Amino acid sequence: MGPAIRCALVPDDLTTLARPEVVLVAWAGGLGLVSGAVALARLVGPGFTWLVASVAAALGIVGAFSVDPWWARLGLILFGLGLIRARNRQFSGILQLFAGVAMVIQAAGTGGWAPALSASVALGGVTGEMALGHWYLVDPRLPRWILKTLAIVGIAGLVADAVVLAIAGLPAGGAAIAYWVLMGTSVVLMAAVYPSLRYPAYAGVMAATGLSYLAVLTTLGGMFLGRALVAGLGPFGS
Numbered sequence: 001m002g003p004a005i006r007c008a009l010v011p012d013d014l015t016t017l018a019r020p021e022v023v024l025v026a027w028a029g030g031l032g033l034v035s036g037a038v039a040l041a042r043l044v045g046p047g048f049t050w051l052v053a054s055v056a057a058a059l060g061i062v063g064a065f066s067v068d069p070w071w072a073r074l075g076l077i078l079f080g081l082g083l084i085r086a087r088n089r090q091f092s093g094i095l096q097l098f099a100g101v102a103m104v105i106q107a108a109g110t111g112g113w114a115p116a117l118s119a120s121v122a123l124g125g126v127t128g129e130m131a132l133g134h135w136y137l138v139d140p141r142l143p144r145w146i147l148k149t150l151a152i153v154g155i156a157g158l159v160a161d162a163v164v165l166a167i168a169g170l171p172a173g174g175a176a177i178a179y180w181v182l183m184g185t186s187v188v189l190m191a192a193v194y195p196s197l198r199y200p201a202y203a204g205v206m207a208a209t210g211l212s213y214l215a216v217l218t219t220l221g222g223m224f225l226g227r228a229l230v231a232g233l234g235p236f237g238s
Helices: 003-009 014-018 020-040 046-065 070-084 089-111 113-135 145-168 174-196 202-231
Strands: none
Touching: 014 020, 014 089, 014 145, 014 202, 020 046, 020 070, 020 089, 020 113, 020 145, 020 202, 046 070, 046 089, 046 113, 070 089, 089 113, 113 145, 113 174, 113 202, 145 174, 145 202, 174 202
């Protein structure tokens, strides 16, 4: 990969990749996009918006105290308005989508566009899958196609994030093996969601939700570990 293309994908200062706030703000962006899309599709009531948008706003608060925090602050305002107008699902959905975009822009401004986008897609898909799976306890009549779609989105984001970090200079060694195991496990867990949902009873949704819960943990572990490896921080420094 040529240096020009590499610089377009990741920041010059690789230590910015490992800043926890970058991952958290990207996560907030992904959740905002998922929550907004679900609201626009009118799949659930305002309770889902109150839950997921609140979590996204809580994750994005760290961005409001970073360098040049204006996009994060705009995102928080939009999340707040979306929560207030949650009963108007169309309007709230649009507000949440714009809030998610603002958070992604904030993350990209610090950690680079490619890592921000891949983290947002991966964490948004995996966490959105888990949250919506839990919502079946409230309304078991929800269509399962949205869960299958979020599983595919999560897998695409996981693969993209691994490619981005490999391009950024993921080193070899034991810690890198642990990273690939974590990310590979996340992909397998999300892939297993699809056949689980073919089971017609509610147990299928419960299994899919449990798998996505585990995938959230392995995805976060893999993202933080991979970024620390690329940045050469802590015990991973040269």
